[in-house]
Amino acid sequence: MGHQISRRTLFRTASGMAAAAAIGGSLSACAGGTGAGTTSDKLTMTWWGSDDRHNAYKKALGTFQKSNSKIKIEERYSGYDGYFDKFNTQVAGGSAPDLLQMDTALVAQYARKGVIAPLDEYVGKSLDLTGFSKTLLAAGTVDGKLYGVPSGIGVNVLTANISGIKKLGLDEPDREWTWADLKAFAVKVNKASGGKMFGVDDGGGGTLQAFEVFAREKGQPFFSTDGTKLGFTSDTLQEWWEYWAEMRKDKASPGAAITSAAHNDLTKNGVVIGKTLLTFDSGVYGAGGAITDATLDFLPTPQGQWSGAREGNFVNGGVLLSATKASKHIADSVKIMSFFAQDKTAIKDMQLLRGIPPTEKARSIVSPDLSDTDKKSMDVADYISKRVGKATDALPAPAAPPKGADQIWDLLFQSNLAIAFGKKTIKAQLGQFFDQAQSILSQ
Structure with a gap:
């Protein structure tokens, strides 16, 4: 399984960007353009990906719920095609998921439309981002606020x-x-x-x-x-x-x-x-x-x-985890984000399925179980990440792309x-x- 993620690869099909472009129209009937969010006792979480990614998410969430039994999670997953079209429809109808896997290329548009929630108030408290570099967190940052936690490092x-x-x-x-x-x-x-x-x-x-x-x-x-x-x-x-x-x-x-x-x-x-x-x-x-x-x-x-x-060279954020702004379960969603970022079992379960792990700690955890090619992939990502981190003349990481x-x-x-x-x-x-x-x- 290979996992270098480029910004161009994210746009191999225009479906995601086309869906994002329709946000304004889709949300026009909603007060404030945010949708009503879910009112269920269950926290709904959605993502796209391969069967391997689906199974890894489900396994990790099962572990999370063993120590967080009061948080009931409803899992929704699909392929990438149509993912954001469906999300837009759910937001407009007031049934948006509480926690979602977000595309780094689209985060700015959803943040500026008020669809997803800023996470800054949780950082250093229930959201542990120890080991995440500033350049990496820039992938989920819009207008100075954090709207998504990077799942991994993508490099060019x-x-x-x-x-x-x-x-x-x-x-x-x-x-x-x-x-x-x-x-x-x-x-x-x-x-x-x-x-x-x-x-x-x-x-x-x-x-x-x-x-x-x-x-x-x-x-x-x-x-x-x-x-x-x-x-x-x-x-x-x-x-x-x-x-x-x-x-x-x-x-x-x-x-x-x-x-x-x-x-x-x-x-x-x-x-x-x-x-x-x-x-x-x-x-x-x-x-x-x-x-x-x-x-x-x-x-x-x-x-x-x-x-x-x-x-x-620069480091981008793979995919992100974001919480919808109208959700009643933002605090619990943040706990799940922190779990995926720091828990050893979750890191081992996900391996490279959401990109090269975002921290040196996480990369050291998954390394022993990787194939030779995956190890090469992770090694060069680690090499670039360290080189960029040491550079004193590098530009800031690219901002989320505009419409x-x-x-x-x-x-x-x-x-x-x-x-x-x-x-x-x-x-x-x-x-x-x-x-x-x-x-x-x-x-």
């Missing part, structure tokens, strides 16, 4: 086909590498394979996390703090697109046809189909496990090699694709991208 990595690299007689790249190192390695792959393979998939647009790290290395966030405009400059995006144009030209990355086919279809990813040895798409080794038989390892996103480059973020991320992909297919020049596409992006954020 490249997934590497180690068996394929060794077959070509090449060495695996070092973790402390640069964008120039990535290009040099990718060119070697193409040459060593006789032109049959490319080193890395095209990160020019379809890989949000790669560009976000690149921009942060220049001190520029993807979005401004208030979410009303882009945080990076035209020069930065131009340099990025020029880098990938050179990568395609030098056969270090595949052409537009392969990139286009793989968009939102992991089965056509370059590593999966044997065309590339590195991919930015962490979904290749995601919550359902690997979708390739190759031996895998993981590498941090490269660092800037220019003078003054900053630490661009329209999914449209802008798709625009980034489509723009790079237009350049790769030769339909637009980089300079022409730059103007169009910034005009369209600002229009989206202004709505």
Whole structure:
């Protein structure tokens, strides 16, 4: 079971963001836009995920109830598709769950609509967040208040086909590498394979996390703090697109046809189909496990090699646990959040099913029972987390994305694709991208 969670992976389908976009309309009939909440004596808890995640939650909750017999829990769970549509309907009808698994990409919208409750008054009391870093808690923080407890750490990595690299007689790249190192390695792959393979998939647009790290290395966030405009400059995006144009030209990355086919279809990813040895798409080794038989390892996103480059990597929060604001059971929901954060049995039950565990304590608890690939996944996440924590020049962790973020991320992909297919020049596409992006954020 693999568990790197990227912000782009969360948006592989637009269903969650589309549901969130409908919040305002769905809640228009509710006083204050919060719904009535549940009045049952039972605390309702809902989540999405695989059968393995369902079973782990149920097992852990059974343990919780043994020592908290007065708290009766009604469990509701499903897949991700339709999860937030159903939640919106429940909120509007006054039957929202008390405690829910929340998407880090949507938390800001639900918080600002008054749907979920701030948790700050419980922190340090019934909510024990010992071991959680400030950068990690930022994933559940909106406008200075905590609305969700991160379940794990998600980091931005490249997934590497180690068996394929060794077959070509090449060495695996070092973790402390640069964008120039990535290009040099990718060119070697193409040459060593006789032109049959490319080193890395095209990160020019379809890989949000790669560009976000690149921009942060220049001190520029993807979005401004208030979410009303882009945080990076035209020069930065131009340099990025020029880098990938050179990568395609030098056969270090595949052409537009392969990139286009793989968009939102992991089965056509370059590593999966044997065309590339590195991919930015962490979904290749995601919550359902690997979708390739190759031996895998993981590498941090490269660092800037220019003078003054900053630490661009960051840690995000996997999924969150949040309480609905209208709930009559917020205090009990907080106890459950604290249980999942700190209880040894719960941590062992969940393993990596909600992301890499959020604290060093939790990671040490699950480590002995992991597969070799899971251990590699957790090790690189721990490595990045510690490096980011030590950095004195890193930007704050990205704020929760604003409304329209999914449209802008798709625009980034489509723009790079237009350049790769030769339909637009980089300079022409730059103007169009910034005009369209600002229009989206202004709505």
